[in-house]
Amino acid sequence: MTIVSIGFGRDLNGRMVAVNDLVPEKHRGLKCNCTCPECGRKLRAHLGEKTTWYFQHYADNTNCNPQPMTLLHAFVRDQLALRKALEIPPIAIPREFLVGRRRVIQSITIPRQVHTSLKGAVEVRGDGVQPDVLYESAIWGRLALEVRYSHEVDEEKRQRLQNNYELAVEFDVSDLPPSGIGRDQLETVLTDPGRWTWLVNDRGIEFGVNKAQTLLDWGEKNWSVPASYKEIHPAAWAPKKLMEAQSRLVWAKAALQQLKLLRRERAASWLGAQSKTDRVAVACAAMGIEPMVLPSFMLLGGGEGSIPWTLDGHPYSWQPIVFMKFCIGQEEINAAEAGQWCVTALAGLCEDEDGRKSRNGLTRTAAMLQRYFLQLEVLGLVERTRGALPEERSFRPRFASPNELRSYIAQHQPPAKRRRTPFAPDFAFLARYDRTLRNSA
Numbered sequence: 526m527t528i529v530s531i532g533f534g535r536d537l538n539g540r541m542v543a544v545n546d547l548v549p550e551k552h553r554g555l556k557c558n559c560t561c562p563e564c565g566r567k568l569r570a571h572l573g574e575k576t577t578w579y580f581q582h583y584a585d586n587t588n589c590n591p592q593p594m595t596l597l598h599a600f601v602r603d604q605l606a607l608r609k610a611l612e613i614p615p616i617a618i619p620r621e622f623l624v625g626r627r628r629v630i631q632s633i634t635i636p637r638q639v640h641t642s643l644k645g646a647v648e649v650r651g652d653g654v655q656p657d658v659l660y661e662s663a664i665w666g667r668l669a670l671e672v673r674y675s676h677e678v679d680e681e682k683r684q685r686l687q688n689n690y691e692l693a694v695e696f697d698v699s700d701l702p703p704s705g706i707g708r709d710q711l712e713t714v715l716t717d718p719g720r721w722t723w724l725v726n727d728r729g730i731e732f733g734v735n736k737a738q739t740l741l742d743w744g745e746k747n748w749s750v751p752a753s754y755k756e757i758h759p760a761a762w763a764p765k766k767l768m769e770a771q772s773r774l775v776w777a778k779a780a781l782q783q784l785k786l787l788r789r790e791r792a793a794s795w796l797g798a799q800s801k802t803d804r805v806a807v808a809c810a811a812m813g814i815e816p817m818v819l820p821s822f823m824l825l826g827g828g829e830g831s832i833p834w835t836l837d838g839h840p841y842s843w844q845p846i847v848f849m850k851f852c853i854g855q856e857e858i859n860a861a862e863a864g865q866w867c868v869t870a871l872a873g874l875c876e877d878e879d880g881r882k883s884r885n886g887l888t889r890t891a892a893m894l895q896r897y898f899l900q901l902e903v904l905g906l907v908e909r910t911r912g913a914l915p916e917e918r919s920f921r922p923r924f925a926s927p928n929e930l931r932s933y934i935a936q937h938q939p940p941a942k943r944r945r946t947p948f949a950p951d952f953a954f955l956a957r958y959d960r961t962l963r964n965s966a
């Protein structure tokens with residue numbers, strides 16, 4: 526007689542249990558209190574030190590031989606249904622795009638989704654479809670999950686899922702060892718993006734397609750700033766983050782001494798490895814100003830002409846660093862070079878920069894910086910050196926040293942006012958420029 530070894534049993538609550546999750550001292554033999562998921566008869570747990578653990582029917586001659594993959598599927602399904610939280614990793618799917626006149630196949634990425642406060646149920650019947658697990662999520666609506674262990678979901682079933690649920694996703698366990706997976710291993714395989722496939726996610730796919738199209742189209746056109754770039758608006762204030770940066774100023778001053786010893790490229794990657802607020806602290810330390818009273822021209826709002834998918838953060842997180850690096854000193858300011866530096870030094874904010882250049886030679890990051898430099902030109906904080914077209918201009922810093930910058934700030938930001946509102950930027954400074962512009966128009 527062959528011994529049938531089984532990887533999973535059912536506990537007293539009817540829940541699937543992996544033999545690998547048992548504890549030898551507590552669960553050896555019949556103490557496992559498990560029954561066969563197929564025939565319901567008692568199981569004995571073999572938890573030896575030398576051999577792989579397995580369940581075995583207690584009775585002889587049961588004539589029962591459960592399919593290992595069926596049991597694995599049921600185990601994974603039950604475990605997933607118990608979860609209150611589920612993280613679906615970013616998933617890439619290929620799509621076809623029209624770029625100019627060319628057809629291009631490119632992967633789009635559907636961003637990571639984190640579902641919390643979930644209520645999961647096993648095999649709830651919908652209209653013509655019965656997903657392995659159905660979650661109710663307060664924010665996302667209903668999420669159907671299919672555990673794949675043989676065939677992938679076909680188009681007909683996918684359509685039925687689409688008709689029933691806001692979201693549907695497939696999780697592939699077909700290559701897992703049927704006998705040897707427990708709860709811990711399941712946690713690990715859940716983080717593997719290759720196991721996940723979106724079956725229904727209209728909003729996520731639309732988002733991914735729009736983003737990819739924007740990136741692809743960038744190379745097809747001449748970038749130009751709208752005339753309205755001359756309107757200057759302050760960004761929403763970010764007091765919490767700037768207070769965080771303020772609290773790091775002592776550290777930043779020490780770090781700056783070390784940073785000055787590093788070569789140019791090393792210094793950029795060092796900055797790139799810091800947190801957003803630490804970078805601001807370092808930039809402020811270098812300029813000798815305080816993050817809490819950051820001048821408003823390092824906090825300029827987006828508005829028309831700002832470019833999506835680059836410098837993807839609040840202006841506080843990049844403008845002080847850019848100003849520190851390029852807008853003080855003697856060197857000519859060139860957006861293309863600045864753009865390259867930012868990809869390294871502002872890592873995380875330029876993640877979607879793919880290096881694609883517009884027909885007039887600017888990456889999206891460079892264009893975004895050019896727009897910022899043009900605004901600084903309007904404010905009289907950098908001077909034009911050449912280029913009639915705004916897109917092609919180069920600039921020269923107005924301030925030769927941090928000292929000059931500080932005395933300029935002191936003149937334009939009355940100390941009395943600063944004392945009264947220590948955490949607010951000098952909006953009055955920008956308002957003055959708005960008025961000047963309106964009068965001159």
Ligand SMILES: [Zn+2]
Pocket residue numbers: 561562563564565566582587589590591
């Ligand atoms: Zn059985």
